[in-house]
Amino acid sequence: MAVIEVVQGDITLQDTEAVVTAANESLMGGGGVDGAVHRAAGPRLADAGAAIGPCEPGDAMATPAFDLDPPIRHVIHAVGPVWEGGEYGEAEVLASCYRRCLEVTDGLGARSLALPAIATGVYGFPAAQAARIAVATLRSTPTEVERIRLVAFDQQAYDLLTAELAAASDRTHVQSDSGQG
Numbered sequence: 099m100a101v102i103e104v105v106q107g108d109i110t111l112q113d114t115e116a117v118v119t120a121a122n123e124s125l126m127g128g129g130g131v132d133g134a135v136h137r138a139a140g141p142r143l144a145d146a147g148a149a150i151g152p153c154e155p156g157d158a159m160a161t162p163a164f165d166l167d168p169p170i171r172h173v174i175h176a177v178g179p180v181w182e183g184g185e186y187g188e189a190e191v192l193a194s195c196y197r198r199c200l201e202v203t204d205g206l207g208a209r210s211l212a213l214p215a216i217a218t219g220v221y222g223f224p225a226a227q228a229a230r231i232a233v234a235t236l237r238s239t240p241t242e243v244e245r246i247r248l249v250a251f252d253q254q255a256y257d258l259l260t261a262e263l264a265a266a267s268d269r270t271h272v273q274s275d276s277g278q279g
């Protein structure tokens with residue numbers, strides 16, 4: 099099982115082989131995390147995104163990292179759901195984003211991955227629910243990735259992700275302990 103850790107900081111400065119950007123369907127850049135990744139990777143990232151896009155919500159696609167500093171070699175563009183109140187399958191679309199990020203990373207042969215809190219910015223997904231979905235999906239999806247780093251932009255996201263990761267670990271330990279007789 100992959101080691102999952104939470105850090106607060108800039109996703110473009112992580113020591114991972116791949117980073118995820120919370121992209122829009124065009125894959126040509128946007129605001130928030132996507133804008134930061136595109137600025138750091140340089141203009142070739144938008145050109146590469148345009149060449150493979152569009153990308154549907156719940157899916158992810160990879161491009162080279164261009165001007166991002168090593169060890170980052172890949173940018174994975176994940177398109178999250180726009181929050182519309184939770185009645186339109188948004189939770190499953192978000193979970194699909196995280197699963198697809200791991201699948202794409204596996205396909206690239208990368209063993210370390212940094213992910214933001216997908217869809218919690220301008221797409222409006224409630225941050226606490228998004229943290230639960232992220233942690234649960236990353237913990238339950240089979241992968242060859244060895245290290246998953248959840249990168250929080252601010253203290254609130256860090257606190258939510260850290261609490262959810264701790265709660266998920268506690269639930270796992272309780273299940274493991276109860277199975278022994």
